[in-house]
Amino acid sequence: MTRPHSVAVLIRDGVLPMELGLVHQLFGSARSPQGARLYELTTCALTPGRIRTDADFPVYAEHGPEAVAAADTVIVPASHEEDESLTPGGLPPTLAKTLKSATGAGARIASICTGAFVLAAAGLLDGRRATTHWLSTDLFARTFPGVSVDPDVLYVDEGAVLTSAGEAAGIDLCLHMIRRDHGAAVAAEVARRTVVPPHREGGQAQYIRRPVAEPRVTSTSRAREWAQTRLSEPLTLAEMAEQESMSVRTFSRRFREETGLTPMQWLTQRRVDRARELLEETDRTVDRIAAEAGFGTGASLRQHFQAGLGVSPGAYRITFRGTSGGTSRGTRG
Structure with missing residues (x-):
């Protein structure tokens, strides 16, 4: 039997209880079809x-840095006491060494909210794309110019290093990592247990307070809902814009403001998600799944799977069909 994927949650004074709790709730709820825990949290x-x-209560951390050294994944929640005062190379030496040793040993590192400041101060985000809470993105970009900051998205996956926006975006990031490790079905079941959507639409730009004098930004949610039910069809940008009675240019701008993606990038992601579900849950051929997901041909589906997930549809099915993630690609070794 494959051992559970080990997750170390590294907390510091000032930790946000919600962030600590959501990590344990989500990863702790992930189960195999036989009911076995898929993650072991420390x-x-x-x-x-x-x-x-x-808050007005403390927590007790029984374990020290040795838990980080033994982990497959390390998650760093925010601490508003210190995060925004961090500078390049300004971490306590022990913390910097602990994080760098973990990445050197092959661990996956993720941050929630302003925990991204910790990863950046350790040099783990240099030359990478990252995000953090929208209130802190300007400071983050000024403090760490070597990091490509995306202020619009809910999370960023750079492979071995992942970052998320505010506290609730930590839910999106954790579900994404569970989906990456064990497939869409396991992540969807965790979301159902937690009563949250398995994939939240839009980016954090939609939560930014805008000046009162600015005209109200019309949502593009109706177009997204319309497209979601027609993934098998050859949808065009003009057709999506028409659902909101907007010009293509205005629709594209508003769409990116709300989701952090272009309409076609969003559409490709939804089609990949649909293909993943069909690969996990049905015996349909790759060509048929490609048609139902809107890719047209098996060759197109293979191209998008390789670009987005780093595997072929066939390899994905072998990994996740039936076992719902018997092999965790996030586990070292």
């Missing part, structure tokens, strides 16, 4: 013991 700190939160 809460740790550089110095084990009592850790302050930003």
Whole structure:
């Protein structure tokens, strides 16, 4: 039997209880079809013991840096006490060494909210794309010019290093990692148990407070809902814009403001998601799945799968069909 994927949650004084709790809730809910836990979680700190939160109660971290060294995935929640004061190379030496050693050993590192400042200060985001809470993106970009900051999206997956926006976006990121490790069916079941959507539409740009004098931004959600039910059809940008009675130019601008993606990028992602579900849940051929997901041909589906997931549809089906993720690609070795 494959051992559970180990997740170390590295907390610091000022940790947000919601962020700590959501990691345990989501990864802790992931089960195999036989009911076995797919993740083993450990809460740790550089110095084990009592850790302050930003609420009126502390938490206790029983484990120290050794838990990070043994983990397949390390998650760094935010600490509003210190994150935004961090600068390049400004981490406590022990923390920087702990994170760099983990990545050097092949661990996946993820941050929630302003935890991205920690990853950037450790040099783990240099030359990479990343995000953080929209209130902090300007400061983040000024402090770490070597990082390509995307202020619009809910999370960014750079392979070995992942970052998310505000606290609730940590839910999106955790579900994404579960989906990456164990497939769409497992992630969807975790979402159902937690009563959250398996994939939240839009980016964090939709939550930014805009000046009162600015005209109200019309949502593009109706077009997304319309397209979601017609993925097998050869949809065009003009057709999507028509659903909102907008010009293509206005629709494209509004769409990116809300989702962080172009309409065609969003459409490709939804089609890949649909193809994943069909590969996991049916015996249909790759060509038929390609048609039902809107890719037209098996060759097109293979191209998009390789570009987006790094595997072929056939390899994805072998990994996730029936076992719902018997092999975790996020596990070292």
